[in-house]
Amino acid sequence: MTSRDVARAAGVSQAAVSLVLSDKWRGRVSEAKAAAVRGAARELGYRPNLAARSLRLGRTRTALLVVPVLTTEFFARVHTGAARVAAEHGFGVVLYPSPELVGPAPDPFASASTALDGVIASSMAAGALSTLRDGGLPLVMLDSDPADPQAAATVNLDIPAGIRDVTRHLLELGHRRLVHLAADVDSWTFTVRARAVAETVRAAPEAELATVRTRIGVPDGEAAARAALTGPGPRPTALVCDDDILAAGALKAARRLGLRVPQDLSVTGCDDLPLATAVEPELTTVHLPAEEFGATGMRALIAALDGRAPTSVTLPVRLVVRGSSGSAPE
Template identity: 70%
Template structure:
């Protein structure tokens, strides 16, 4: 078998500590300690040794590197590869628990592959995102954008960087490397089936006042699911994604005669649902005896309110992880996995049968 194992004395033996005069351990120091050539060290530490270096020698090189505290010169390696090993994650806001979890998932996969993730909240939310690296585009290998329209990132796309979209309209993905989505429509269908099975027929949708694919998808899925059953009524009230805005919107739809009042409030996220619960209590209504409330996201808030929220659990970390994996696949010429990630309805105490007439 062809091998680059050095015939120098000490190859395969116990490494002896040795350092460069400047104090920084180099690959030459590792080679000297292991009794092999620098080429062998490069193959082993670059994980390209199989079939070229014996397993025993590879173990000796790794042990020498550990004892000497050797760290590869990533800057030099990346320069050779033409990579910076850095990805930019663009999110609409840093205040959302959902996007924090997306970052956690993306960063976990990135760390496993020696990548770093720079987090950038768009200063205009879901609107056109300014390119924070316009003057330093060479500092990035690719961009991941969560819950934003593809055309809002035209500046970044125009720079030739691979772009992976998360929780975004797949039909608008022309020119992107991949679109990674949750099965949002199925989440809303699960909510509708749950409430219909409990006997609800009068619904109000507290819709997020955000013009983005994910919220349009929720509204459309709910409308279709309710329309598929004879007799139900569906009202819709728009609100900003805040607890107080949710409270005001819920009050508007609940301040009607009992025979016309919705028996179920379907909210686009858990913040709106928390506001809806406050509104019901303020009007002397009980949740769920007088009105049921559902959320979306399954944030920590969902189990902090009383009663705990029935909501749709979104695997935010899995979204970030899948997005980072898709970017790595695109960079390496592989076809990314774009199958929608499943979501799950979590029934809790905020939903029950509708009140009797």
């Protein structure tokens, strides 16, 4: 299968095929013809000769995606979105996890600057980036401080808005004793979540907030929730969890303590993983568009590599109300 076959199927010239598949078609090929080329390439299963193209362009056509872990559905979806856009532009993606959220990690190559074109990284794996930052590669940060001076662009989810929405939802249900089960991870994303919860509760009359920090895991969430629910003083009526995994642990703790959800206790999460509808009751949470998150990050990196100024983006999130939240007990 050659570019000539794609050109024939799409009804365009080989030059047009080359422009479209190298993402240099804007202003030179119409959108309709570009769509026809991409469609023909998909149907024919055409893959450009990346080795030959790399020699011509002086590029490896390879991007590195740095994530903290591969054991959660969220980052698997981020990779899916990034890899889809990369494939559309003739790029490959090397996935580089940073286990245990620690760093700095060693350079994954003998020299990243010669093996890669650019890097996309989650703020949760920022500790692994010290070597890569020094390599001068274009860097797009995900879920990270927009003021990062070394990032060509940042792509964020509007998690503060989502956390405010879920906290406000609980307050509107009458809850005034809330506990934030906060991920014990030193990263920008969890800092802004904590700030959003605290500011929202502070604005509500007579509302109180306690914070329990914990590692991310179902057993960790269960232990933290049990401590919050059995500590001194009046029992909290709502748990605001930093993610769905912690919320699943909190639901387990409530059940083992004989508490009914949501009649005695409301529990909320963040991410909207498949886990959110696997638990009973199903979890009220904040939906994060993980696949589009990864795709947008890859588009920003490709823009930087093409000499275009990438735009920092914040993607919207949304509150999903399910059975784990209800009116505060009287």
